[in-house]
Amino acid sequence: MNSIEGVAKVKNLTQPAILDVSFFKGVPDSPYWVLSTDYQSYSLVYSCTDYYGMFHIDFAWILARTRLLNKEVVSQLHDELVSAGVNINKLLVSDQAGCERSKAKINERPIIGILAQNSRYLPPSSTGYIASSYVKFLESGGARVVPIMVNREAEEYKRLFNxxxxxxxxxxxAxxxxxxxxxxxxxxxxxAIEANKRGDYFPVWGTCLGYEQLTVLTSGEKLLTRTNTSGVALPLLFTKEAKQSRMFKNFPAELMEALASEPLTENSHKWSVSVLTHKTNKDLKNFYKVLSTNTDGEIEFVSTVxxxxxxxxxxxxxxEKNAFEWRRPYISHSPSAVMSTFYMAQFFVNEARNNFHTFESEEEERSALIYNYNPVHSAPNSGFEQKYIF
Structure with missing residues (x-):
């Protein structure tokens, strides 16, 4: 490797600007240069060398405050380093400040936001609620939860998104x-769409009304059909795409069989997206892969995408209901039903582990978490055992 001081000459990146350079001399050429976005709210560029399984950081290059370095910046960085005389065998985009090897790093401390909503059954002074079962669902998969309040400014939502x-x-x-x-x-x-287009992996999940909301956001219109599906548990009718889908491909075979043959999935909706609607609406058909359907005896509707x-x-x-809601007799609490709760939770939380957004400080993170609120026992006057009321 050329003298690492040569890297300090790379000062003409349009975004971000160089703040500091530190380096270690006398280290052989490194097989990898890693571009990371997990040094608090900064970005860190460094190379590393593998000495029989022990990694040595050759140098660290701290860049300006940013949460994402897009492809254009990465490409420019590569070209500038080459122009500076640095030997680069490989430039990687890494997800943590550590040396990238054969396996990608993951976020071991994922935080997922749950959207609150208003209800006419809430006290007049409240601003919304979240059913505790959604919080427990995500926590059972290894995530922490932040409530997303309704009726806030767009800038606040954007800061929280990041x-x-x-x-x-x-x-x-709602x-x-x-x-x-x-x-x-x-x-x-x-x-989320914008972030994912830039390579900033950000997962979104919609349950029941949340799924219906997603279809409206994707298609630009409300495409629901009335179905007799309020208060019933059903087996899933898997499509041929389900087995190799991201969602289900790692589910145990016995659980997939149980989901397909036993009434394990709780349905509490009066409206659905019919299979016919999904097939004939170009926006839905091109955006979502159907993994399962169901029927109320007359209308076949989409149940998983x-x-x-x-x-x-x-x-x-x-x-989430199989493990955490007990008010309705049609909710299955069988071993397979409860297992399905945890496998679904684990899947989505693992998706969130691929994202590396962080709060600006530990204090800000603590103040945002659901731990700052206490759930209340809302049964028997509610379909939920517990709620967070804000």
Whole structure:
């Protein structure tokens, strides 16, 4: 490797600007140069050398405050380093400040936002609620939770988006064409689409109403059909794409068999996206891969989807209820039903592990977490055992 001081000459990047350079001399050529975005809120460029399994950082190059270095900046960085005389065998985009080897790093501390919503059954002074079962669902998969309040400024949502690692749009009764729930969902959905296009992996999950909301955001219109599916548990009718889907490909065979043959999925919806509608609407058909369907005896409807090109997922059924809700007799609590809850939770949380947004400080993170609120026992006057009321 040429003298590392040569790297300090690379000062003409349009974004971001160089703040500092530190280096270690006398280290042989490194096989990898790694571009990372997990040095607090800074970016860190460094090379590393593998000495019989022990990594040595050759140098560290701290860049200006940024959360994403897009392809253009990465390409420019590569060209500038080569022009500076640095021997680069490989330039990688890494997800943590550590040396990249054969296996990608993951975020071991994922934080997922759950969107709150209003309800006419809440106290007049409240601003929204989240059913505790959604919080427990994500926590069971290894994530922490941040509530996303409705009716906040777009800039606040954008700051929160850049601090969390995924979003869950829960079920409920909000208006999906005009409400605080719809507005916040739209903002996070569009931010997620933009981020994923830039290579900033950001997953979105919609359950029941949340899935219906996703279809409105994708198609630009409400495409729901009335179905007799309020208060029933059903087996999933898997499509041929399900087995190799991102969502289901790592599920145990016995669990897939149980989901297909036993009434394990709780349905609490009066409206659905019919299979016919999905097939004939170009926006839905081109965006979402159908993984399962169901029928109320007359109308076949879509029950599970994943986007073709984005980490966006939807279920018309409620995977969280089997383990955490006890008010309704039709909710299955069998071993397979409970196992399905945890496998679905683990899948989505693992998706969030591929994102590396962080809060600006530990104090800001602590103040945002759901731990700052206490759930209340809302049964028997509610379909939920517990709620967080804000």
């Amino acid at each position: 601090s969390i690692n995924g979003v869950l749009l829960p079920g409920g009764s 208006n999906i064409t005009s409400s605080g729930y719809q507005r916040a969902s739209k903002i996070f959905y569009e931010l 994943e986007a073709y090109d984005y980490p966006i997922y939807g279920t018309q059924w409620h995977p």
